[in-house]
Amino acid sequence: MNNGSNHIHRLYNLNLSHRGIAICLLVVQVLRIPIGALLRSPMCCLVTMVFVFIELSVIIKAPAEFCSSIHTLVLDGRWQNLIMSHFCHLNEWHMYHNLTGFVRHAVWVEVLVGWRSSLVVFIHLMVRSQILHLFINHLLYILTEDEAYSKDCFIGISGLVFAINVLSNLSVKGAWEFQLTTGRVFRIPKAAIAWCDLFLIQFPVPTSSLVGHLAGVLAGLSYQSTFFKRYGPIQQDMEIRESD
Secondary structure: OOHHHHHHHHOOOOHHHHHHHHHHHHHHHHOOOHHHHHHOOOHHHHHHHHHHHHHHHHHOOOOOHOOHHHHHHHHHHOHHHHHHHHOOOHHHHHHHHHHHHHHHHHHHHHHHOOOHHHHHHHHHHHHHHHHHHHHHHHHHHHOOOHHHHHHOOOOOOHHHHHHHHHHEEEEEEEEEHHHHHOOOOOEHHHHHHHHHHHHHHHOOOOOOOOOOOOOOOHHHHHHHHHHHHHHHOOOOOHHHHHHH
């Protein structure tokens, strides 16, 4: 497990020589969402713009200092990181990966439940994912006595993104079908896509936190019954287009 201060600084310096590209790609991803859905999700749009502004203006010059881990909270006493860690990203590409997933799923949540209720949902999921992240790392630290787990940092909104992804996928029935070379069809239930993402994301982004993403998946699963009982399944984009 590759953690600690050297790991954080390596992430922070990743692709800093190509600033602006990730934000341009983020704009492309936002434009793929129907304009009707964007107009009905002002809170998600505002959150996205705030994160982009923070990244462009370099308000937080040392985001790694605000990461949330057992080490920073208990030993260093930086309990403010429980809140601040959600408003920071290690670099532009870290922000891009998080906001791309956030916009793709959170917009439909806000369209379904409204901005006030969606804000409550997002706060619930952020708190759950962060608590689970700390708990899992503490448990792994006790079992393995590896200090890397006590220093594994939670920073950004990836936990929230994975939690929303779970709710979104559980709202969709059916399965993805893949034609194999043998002629057989391999099916993956759409409700299980979040578990696939949990491991597949490690290939293009090997520096991402597996524990942090796992905490997000578990947060979504633990909140699904409450969400669906109160609001119902998340509507699909085609339904939104037809209603606009």
